[in-house]
Amino acid sequence: MPSPTAARLEDVRALPRRRAGRRLAGLGVAVGLVLTTALTAPVAAAAPAQPAPGPGAIGPGVRIATPVRGGAELCTANFLFTGAGRPDGHADGEWGAEHQAAPSGDLYLGAAAHCMAGEEAMSSVDGCVEPVLPEGIEVRIAGRDGRTYSGTVAYNSWKVMQDRGETDRDLCLFNDLSLIRLGPEAAAVADPTVPGFGGPTGLDTDGTVDGEPVYSHQPNQLPATPNKQGVSLGRPEGPRTHVVLTVPGGVPGDSGAGFLDREGRAFGLLSSLLLPTSANGVTDLATALDYATEHGRIGPVDLVPGTRPFSSAVLPLTEQPAGPYAPPRPLPELVPAPLR
Numbered sequence: 001m002p003s004p005t006a007a008r009l010e011d012v013r014a015l016p017r018r019r020a021g022r023r024l025a026g027l028g029v030a031v032g033l034v035l036t037t038a039l040t041a042p043v044a045a046a047a048p049a050q051p052a053p054g055p056g057a058i059g060p061g062v063r064i065a066t067p068v069r070g071g072a073e074l075c076t077a078n079f080l081f082t083g084a085g086r087p088d089g090h091a092d093g094e095w096g097a098e099h100q101a102a103p104s105g106d107l108y109l110g111a112a113a114h115c116m117a118g119e120e121a122m123s124s125v126d127g128c129v130e131p132v133l134p135e136g137i138e139v140r141i142a143g144r145d146g147r148t149y150s151g152t153v154a155y156n157s158w159k160v161m162q163d164r165g166e167t168d169r170d171l172c173l174f175n176d177l178s179l180i181r182l183g184p185e186a187a188a189v190a191d192p193t194v195p196g197f198g199g200p201t202g203l204d205t206d207g208t209v210d211g212e213p214v215y216s217h218q219p220n221q222l223p224a225t226p227n228k229q230g231v232s233l234g235r236p237e238g239p240r241t242h243v244v245l246t247v248p249g250g251v252p253g254d255s256g257a258g259f260l261d262r263e264g265r266a267f268g269l270l271s272s273l274l275l276p277t278s279a280n281g282v283t284d285l286a287t288a289l290d291y292a293t294e295h296g297r298i299g300p301v302d303l304v305p306g307t308r309p310f311s312s313a314v315l316p317l318t319e320q321p322a323g324p325y326a327p328p329r330p331l332p333e334l335v336p337a338p339l340r
Helices: 004-013 027-040 157-164 169-174 184-188 285-295
Strands: 022-025 063-068 071-076 080-083 107-111 138-142 148-156 178-182 210-217 227-233 241-246 258-260 266-275 279-284 301-303 335-337
Touching (some): 138 178, 148 157, 157 285, 210 241, 266 285, 285 301
Antiparallel strands (some): 022 071, 063 071, 080 107, 107 178, 138 148, 210 227, 227 241, 241 279, 258 266, 266 335
16 A cells, blocks of 8 residues: 555645646747736726836746747746855945845746656656756846746756655655846846735745745736735645745736735745645745755855835735635645646
8 A cells, every 4th residue: 555645645646637837839930928927917996106117028937938849838937046155235234225126146036846847757756756947047037127037957856856866755746946047138127025015025035834824926927016015825735835826816827926914034845736726836936945055056146135114004915805706624635736
């Protein structure tokens, strides 16, 4: 009789085979649609004035297009990172200081590892077995200025886990991070600030707790507002993933979007759907970065804090999940599945 862990993995692998990103035919067309989407998202009526200038061209929430045969896989970026100990793009402790658009050293844009899955991959849930594109591939990034920029995949947790022969369930299902090294033009217009919310104020290293409010900027599915509020149900599946409810939940194309805790600290990135609920699995960022530091080839990296303070009180937000959106408690057994 298989172990509970093995049974869970077999249940996951038996799910309908489909890609977890949002695939569009024709890479050039896909990137064009990315730019159109980013520039035409509807804005909630009578929205309060934003307290800060608009975001930079490259940063949290921009669209990433990974080339696959005959099209592109579209996902959402989360945060900016730089090599540990290198300049982080703003004067220490001085909110509102002039932002250095191109800090020295490599600058990385975070994304979900499953967004770089190979052509034959159909599931986002098992990074230890799903085909994945090699590190070093070029991806396209849709800037908020209407231009298309380039970057290369410098780290992908799926590729590293497969090279190491990992079989641990928590790693296979919940370690879902890639880092894209920005080209010079993209790095020159990069801004770490989360649009609307400000921050991140730092990295959350102690995880979210049941009932904690959480926030995410997801501009690519065209809701009334791209600024989501929701609630974390903690980490009942273990330290590598948070169970998060938002209305609407994350959908294909939102994969990789970053999440902030109540203090504006970056704690995770959108990774999966947790069946049989409408909750999302959000990869824990701190543990994913620890794995990258220990096993990746780029060395330790630091989160780049935003250049403006965090606030959730000055912009239109989605509704809070309640009633039919809230799963029964205690939670049923959760099975991570592709976003769809």
